[in-house]
Amino acid sequence: MPAPKNTFKQALKDGDPQIGCWLGLADPYIAEISAGAGFDWLLIDGEHAPNDLRSIVAQLQVIAGRPAHPVVRPPIGEVWMIKQLLDAGAQSLLVPMVETAEQARELVAAVTYPPHGLRGVGSALARASDFSGIADYLTTARDEICLLAQVENQKGMEALDDILAVEGLDGVFIGPSDLAADMGYIGQAGAPAVKTAVLDAMERIVDSGKAAGILTLDTELQEKCRDLGATFIATDIDVTLFARNMRASAERAGTLRKG
Template sequence: MDLPKNAFKAALNARQRQIGIWVSIPDPANVELLSNCGYDWILLDAEHTPMDSTEVIPLLRAAAPYPVTAIVRPGWNDVVDIKRLLDGGAQTLLIPFVQNADEARAAVAATRYPPHGIRGVSGLSRASGFGAVKDYTVRAHEEICVLVQVETVEATEHLDEIAKIEGLDGVFIGPADMAASMGHLGNASHPEVKATILDAIRRLTDLGMPAGILSADQEFLREAAEAGAVFIAVDLDTAMLRRNAVARREEWR
């Protein structure tokens, strides 16, 4: 059995735009439906939902038959959580709330086996095909994609150092927490917040680091794409469900 290829990582390396959707409803049928909609990637959010590593695995299985990359966001930059998700078969992780180069370096180290990191070794995990992938421990890093999330003004001040961390594949800018850190809690559309995010994307692009973003504001996403964003989440499952449910209700009221 060959080591599964990570199409998303390859696309980022080639600077090919990747369009994704956020998944907050932890149901395999929901993931299967969205995986069959033609997106390049889906984000399984285990930070702001009750999902844990055992609940993520059925979602990874639901996405597996489709040509989509399932990215997992753990609850924190935690070596144990990262280890469990990787052993469960996740190949791309989005690590939240990374503030500086040391935290970005720690995130990468958690995905690497010694001597290049601190990932614990399990030879019979789902990630290794339960032992069927030849030389998994030697080659796993080749297809593991590490993304970190910059979510505060403080973190943007360290973008240059973060972008230089070896093994880092992309930096995602989190609008909601960025807005909160700027004193605009609940207003990610504030002009100051948008300007800060677009500036961060341009800086990352100049540094040669793929930048990512999530927003339901399609006009802002187009600005982000023009600024250089490579991986772009264009909506959230919960937002889409509510928005369309309310719109249909209004048609009939």
């Protein structure tokens, strides 16, 4: 029996656009609701959300029973951290702050078993192998791992073509917020110069044959990226959705005080 089919990775290969949502509330209930809402993929955020390995596992478990595909973002692309997430059952990883082709090659090695990579062999203990229930896991796991690099500063943008040439990397995601800050537009991801840089990167990624992705709440930018061929686009964030609607609800309810 081989490793489970990564339908998200296959969809990206097929050029089938995948629409996603960011999960930053670090809660299985929220993850379960989100996974049944109709998104194609959900990003479990370990970089800017209060997630640890156990909370990530809990979210992977509840999402597994729903149609959406989980993508996990570690805080940083450390080999040991990637090993833990893969063993926990994550098949798709989005690694932040990738700045060089050498770094991208190290990430490819981190998701690949020896003799071609560095991933530690401990699948007998792992949820990924269904706790040794998947007999061919070790020999088939790599084929189903989707590795995505997040490029989000000027150094990474300058090295983008070299990063795109790295074999074993499935896609590149552009982070507008960090890029805006590095370009001198902190808090202004919608600045024209930032948008121009983002769209130029999208074209370069698509032209390379790799999957292009982005998180943006700007609907116009979402559509422009889609039209350029971006195939994984996150359009919202659970934290901002909840906060925005809670504030609106409280404001509406506050009118009762005036009655």
